[in-house]
Amino acid sequence: MASPTHPQLNILDSALLRDIVTGEARMTPKQALTLYHDMPIQDLGRWADARCRFVHGEHIRTYILDRNINYTNVCTAKCTFCAFRRDGHETDAYTLDYEALLEKIADLVNIGGTQILMQGGMNPDLPLSWYTELLQTIKDRYPAVHIHAFSPPEFIEFIKFFDAPGNSLREKLKWVMMRLKEAGLDSVPGGGGEIFADAVRRKIGLGKCDAEAWLTTMSVAHELGMNTSATMMFGHIEGIADRIHHFDLVRQWQDRAIEDFAADGGGRYKAFISWPFQRENTPLGRCREWGRGEGDDFSEPFPGDVVAKLDGSGDKSDHPEFGRRVRMASASDYLRTQALSRLYLDNIRSIGASWVTMGPNIGQIALHYGANDMGSVMMEENVVSAAGTTYCLNEPMLCRLIRDSGFVPAQRNNEYNLLKIHDDADSPDLIIDDWSTLRADHLHVEKGEEAVSPDGDPGGDPVVVTIESATQNT
Numbered sequence: 001m002a003s004p005t006h007p008q009l010n011i012l013d014s015a016l017l018r019d020i021v022t023g024e025a026r027m028t029p030k031q032a033l034t035l036y037h038d039m040p041i042q043d044l045g046r047w048a049d050a051r052c053r054f055v056h057g058e059h060i061r062t063y064i065l066d067r068n069i070n071y072t073n074v075c076t077a078k079c080t081f082c083a084f085r086r087d088g089h090e091t092d093a094y095t096l097d098y099e100a101l102l103e104k105i106a107d108l109v110n111i112g113g114t115q116i117l118m119q120g121g122m123n124p125d126l127p128l129s130w131y132t133e134l135l136q137t138i139k140d141r142y143p144a145v146h147i148h149a150f151s152p153p154e155f156i157e158f159i160k161f162f163d164a165p166g167n168s169l170r171e172k173l174k175w176v177m178m179r180l181k182e183a184g185l186d187s188v189p190g191g192g193g194e195i196f197a198d199a200v201r202r203k204i205g206l207g208k209c210d211a212e213a214w215l216t217t218m219s220v221a222h223e224l225g226m227n228t229s230a231t232m233m234f235g236h237i238e239g240i241a242d243r244i245h246h247f248d249l250v251r252q253w254q255d256r257a258i259e260d261f262a263a264d265g266g267g268r269y270k271a272f273i274s275w276p277f278q279r280e281n282t283p284l285g286r287c288r289e290w291g292r293g294e295g296d297d298f299s300e301p302f303p304g305d306v307v308a309k310l311d312g313s314g315d316k317s318d319h320p321e322f323g324r325r326v327r328m329a330s331a332s333d334y335l336r337t338q339a340l341s342r343l344y345l346d347n348i349r350s351i352g353a354s355w356v357t358m359g360p361n362i363g364q365i366a367l368h369y370g371a372n373d374m375g376s377v378m379m380e381e382n383v384v385s386a387a388g389t390t391y392c393l394n395e396p397m398l399c400r401l402i403r404d405s406g407f408v409p410a411q412r413n414n415e416y417n418l419l420k421i422h423d424d425a426d427s428p429d430l431i432i433d434d435w436s437t438l439r440a441d442h443l444h445v446e447k448g449e450e451a452v453s454p455d456g457d458p459g460g461d462p463v464v465v466t467i468e469s470a471t472q473n474t
């Protein structure tokens, strides 16, 4: 049963916040907007940290060893924030064959990895059998590897590509998802969440499913007993109220998942991860930043804030420059947004830090702004990196960052169960004698370079793998 809201109370009053920390009250969208705008960032961080410590305890913060595999970059959508997609005829369009995919999984298994996160563009040339055979082949060869794959926009295209039978979106989704689940799919990642508000989504997610379809896909996964995650990509054309509307939809649908399916072994959102838009090489990134350049009056509100409504009903006609100006998120905006997500999403246990886009040191600070999880070392990713972000970390570095932040690092699985608590001398970070080969400049790797292993051998040590780029774990 969801905790009550108290819309008449002042959210800046610590009595209400204390109840939110202990899960005895939840905040309203309006209160969240007040908190975002009016609470000093350090205070917001402290409350989010208190909530995180209430849920996860004082000591352990987690990460996962998984591999992100982008199986194809061919995509029917044309999201304006995407630098990854290609049309099928382009010379650098690709679809990995099974052997290439299995090699990547072998690399993962060699470093003790437990999960693959497999997402792609929406490739109309791949039949259902390509997916089912792939999943079966992976499970046959690597039965212990958890397959976290195919985001909601992919599922929505699958029902068109595969001509799924059914009288409703839900029935069609169920038809496809059951087949993929039977073939080996274990859980569904939250890619493609972006911002749910229609006005924003129509501008940036060209050809991608709307919020209702995204949330329905996850609801079907929950009904079928699969867990999922939820994501948000912010810091572009949206207003702050859009971010809160996004949180609110996730919280509402999680309430339903718990109420409707949990008793029958249903799934739910296990985590929420938000990250700022990366602009390089993207059409959206070519939009001018608000307040910079002729014609913008920086004393006027950002167009996204004029359009955004807490109920998601914003209309692009409310500001002539809506969608033509971006407001990139700063580190403090990122931390503020993440802290708010921790306090708002009282029914989601895990909040992930986005070191991939924000850098490892902001990732450390994020552990004090409501995040309990550092995501993955990631051996490969091609989507966020195509837009210019190229941070990468191996397991010792990730553990060291968590420990330096005041916590004991622990490897988890997809269910967020702890696999190894690194509290002794054999911990991945504590066995490194010489960190000089792992200096900060090695954290920033250009695409195509190789990460450096603890002994300085590029890709030579199985603990450190070739990192084509860094990723966002969803």
Ligand code: SF4
Residues within 6 Å of the ligand: 075, 076, 077, 078, 079, 082, 083, 084, 085, 120, 121, 122, 153, 208
């Ligand atoms: S973000 Fe995903 S769905 Fe959108 S164009 Fe890129 S690959 Fe396609």
